[in-house]
Amino acid sequence: MTSIHSSPDQASATLLIHCPDSKGIVATVSEFIYRNNGNITNLDQHVDVKRKVFFMRIQWELRNFIIPDDKIGEYFDTLIAKKFDMQWQLHFSHEVPNMAVFVSKQSHCLYDILSRWRSQEIEVNIPLIISNHPELEPIARQFGIDFHCFEINGLNKQEQEQAQLRLLAEHQIEFIVLARYMQILSEPFIGHYANRIINIHHSFLPAFPGAKPYHSAFERGVKVIGATSHYVTKELDAGPIIAQDIIRVSHADSVEDLIRKGRDLEKVILSRSIWHHLQRQILVYQNQTVVFS
Amino acid sequence: MTSIHSSPDQASATLLIHCPDSKGIVATVSEFIYRNNGNITNLDQHVDVKRKVFFMRIQWELRNFIIPDDKIGEYFDTLIAKKFDMQWQLHFSHEVPNMAVFVSKQSHCLYDILSRWRSQEIEVNIPLIISNHPELEPIARQFGIDFHCFEINGLNKQEQEQAQLRLLAEHQIEFIVLARYMQILSEPFIGHYANRIINIHHSFLPAFPGAKPYHSAFERGVKVIGATSHYVTKELDAGPIIAQDIIRVSHADSVEDLIRKGRDLEKVILSRSIWHHLQRQILVYQNQTVVFS
Amino acid sequence: MTSIHSSPDQASATLLIHCPDSKGIVATVSEFIYRNNGNITNLDQHVDVKRKVFFMRIQWELRNFIIPDDKIGEYFDTLIAKKFDMQWQLHFSHEVPNMAVFVSKQSHCLYDILSRWRSQEIEVNIPLIISNHPELEPIARQFGIDFHCFEINGLNKQEQEQAQLRLLAEHQIEFIVLARYMQILSEPFIGHYANRIINIHHSFLPAFPGAKPYHSAFERGVKVIGATSHYVTKELDAGPIIAQDIIRVSHADSVEDLIRKGRDLEKVILSRSIWHHLQRQILVYQNQTVVFS
């Protein structure tokens, strides 16, 4: 799902771990890196005291590391992970993942993502944009990215999603970003990309889930509106939250003002979440995220 | 419900108005003040375009105003309000209102209010503090304010509220502040103080109404917590919102951290709402507020 | 400097006024609109008590307004402005102004402006982009806008600015946006566009004026970084401030992180300021702004 990118000299590895909490995990893992000649550049850990779960992100420079890249996972699993009953992921900085963007008719999140990608703020491949409407095709063309339109109605949803999944597999897509994609994904579809679909919801969840949150916020007379990015799960707008932010509003703001102001939140929060995902800073556990940033 | 305070020389009057929208309201009202020799120091207006309602706050210096204070209401009603079908309130800066504070066991909001009162940041009389628990009596004593404890159980709620209401009437209380008062007020009680009871709820409403919102926020894994001040209505935590604010949290925050961080929000927002109320900046219409600030 | 755009039926006029404070201004101006059959949709006023200056923004629907558009200014000046010694501007919602964007090598502000323009969030004409470097020409081409490169060195600055001014005049440019344009404009150039050049400075002014503010902020160990939009005056980074905002940082953020996080501030604040300018919400007086929003 990735292409090789950075030069090996600056390359680093990142391990994301969670396991039942017990003594000695930090010591054991850091000692493993150290003894094999790795220089730790970042170490974050968190203990969920209530659930007795340990979380860790550790990043180290690969230059001079004794274990070859393609053996690190195996060695770590054998020597350490099994002992502590760990769930773990290993990522390399020189592997650039493939990301698909799903859109509908609104362009602000798409523009924001593509301008960050074009200016190399985010290091990611974007082989394709998928939509259920044709409106944003010109933007895809502007940025030289393939655009695939799958119009969805009451009858064709299952087969359209199957076609989308084939396309995603073909392009070895690692994760999906729903950039204001206004179509609910089916449970089977989500199952293929568990904790790998990032959505932006235009409210401060759990307030105002579902459709037309700005209209609901306006009706309720709130003084602050928000936006929430989260991984998509089968329950609508209820997946693990990655990031949230808010902006102040007043009685003087119309629904249209809320929508306009909210767009700035949506795009910035969604792009910030893509950043965290790409930096391998996010761990998911039981519908919550640990974001080491 | 007030005592005379400021010297007449610096005195000002504030009119709060709402009425069906139509042409000429601003011109007519401002001309009324102007012609009678009043100097307008503040004028805010808002049109609720959807509901076609006009809102206005106008403040002017009373020095040299031709109409005597105790006749302004009558003249305004006769000459202007009736013509536009206005609801209006008139307030004078030299009348200092009486406020009652209701508390339970937590002290942070109470301390915050009393320290602002003592340092004269807010100009208000606080003749009494009411509680359903005895714990905070020492603070009332520290500040020299009468403390009345009404313990409430399943059987005595109605008669205790009656006793409270008598006490409030006796002290000519204009408005009530629930400073983390953990007891639901009955509908009849609320009816006596419509839009004159300010509550602080420790969540970003409409998210997490009811009990233990910080625990719910923690369970949901939110990245931002909030607090909301509102006027109390019969529907729990659903009254017109006055002010809201938020603070960022992370996976590293325990429920206790959320509670601790939330206290700073609660006290600042509640006190800010008291400020707006005392400045006569708030208009309520159909479960929403217009806050001219 | 504008092109006709909206249909006359929804058209409105906006008056921006400032003058020495005195009694009766609100009454007189609103009465002028009312008597001539205008429906006031927005009225904001502010009194600078210290300097005794009165500011006002008043917006009304032109449908049925008795005075023809091209005579409103003359009538207002004769009947009212002279009496109160007013400075005033009159704008019509159906006149869409021409804006020039100046850039250097960084693309984030430019992308943000162009995507809002393309999606019609902002109603403005952008006939040309000017730069002192060729790097961003592809973006101009992406959006179909003329790109003019004026490389500037120690010797040619004056003549290059003259050429720029000719080009701006040719395109009837009403106002200029410096979207991270890294070249100081000369005093004569600025003189042609007084209070009509909007700059974004990447710090919380007056902290860190001049070059490399993120590096200075990093050295100082601040916990918050900011960005500031302002009208350009001859004194560098000292013009009237339009908008400011901040983002939290920590010891864990490198200079590169500050630069990355700051970009999101810069683009949102700059675009928000363009919005305010286009809505005719900004009044400038003695190096300060009144922003009625």
Place this chain on the structure above:
Amino acid sequence: MTSIHSSPDQASATLLIHCPDSKGIVATVSEFIYRNNGNITNLDQHVDVKRKVFFMRIQWELRNFIIPDDKIGEYFDTLIAKKFDMQWQLHFSHEVPNMAVFVSKQSHCLYDILSRWRSQEIEVNIPLIISNHPELEPIARQFGIDFHCFEINGLNKQEQEQAQLRLLAEHQIEFIVLARYMQILSEPFIGHYANRIINIHHSFLPAFPGAKPYHSAFERGVKVIGATSHYVTKELDAGPIIAQDIIRVSHADSVEDLIRKGRDLEKVILSRSIWHHLQRQILVYQNQTVVFS
């Protein structure tokens, strides 16, 4: 400088370390805790890449820890610190430090600190309050704390500071909080409490250092005001920053409004900094702080 407080069963130790960066520090330190039967509950580390300095905060439960409390420092220094050329501090959760509060005439920060202390939000001893004015003595009395007034003029500053220092030594004061103390401390005085005097400055430093920052902010027409807490160094308002925050203001705010809104910032940020200091979350290095929170 401390009194024993918590029961040993819940007791924990916290080590704050900085040293030249090198491989193996995390592994070595965490292994030291682990091997001696300590359960690490928190570990934070930071590498200042530019200066090549390593920072670490590590907290562990003392129950079952093999090394007795009064020997931990010695063992750690001998076995580990010397090897890595570490600067370190060791703190125990059951040792409650003594804090002195310095005030002048404004009460808001003092009230905020005392109400948090009285409600046990912060675990600290406050044996005395020192002031250069008598005004706040009643508040000290309200809370049952000794109040010492040292009026300072051009002639007596040196001897008054000497008297203050004797008093602080007598009460074994560990750190000092300047809660809007409007008197500049001399360099010798500061030398006795290096990185142990916390000040709150009422601006967003480095903007508006020195006197009357709200007046300067008003004159400059800023749209955001701030407050900054920092450790006091000999250069005025230039010490290492602990925390900063801001609040939005507008043209409608008078200087008095800025002062009033600023008070809420000042007290919350100052108290938050006391919290970080008491949690032993702050490391100072070359005029910057690392705040592990």
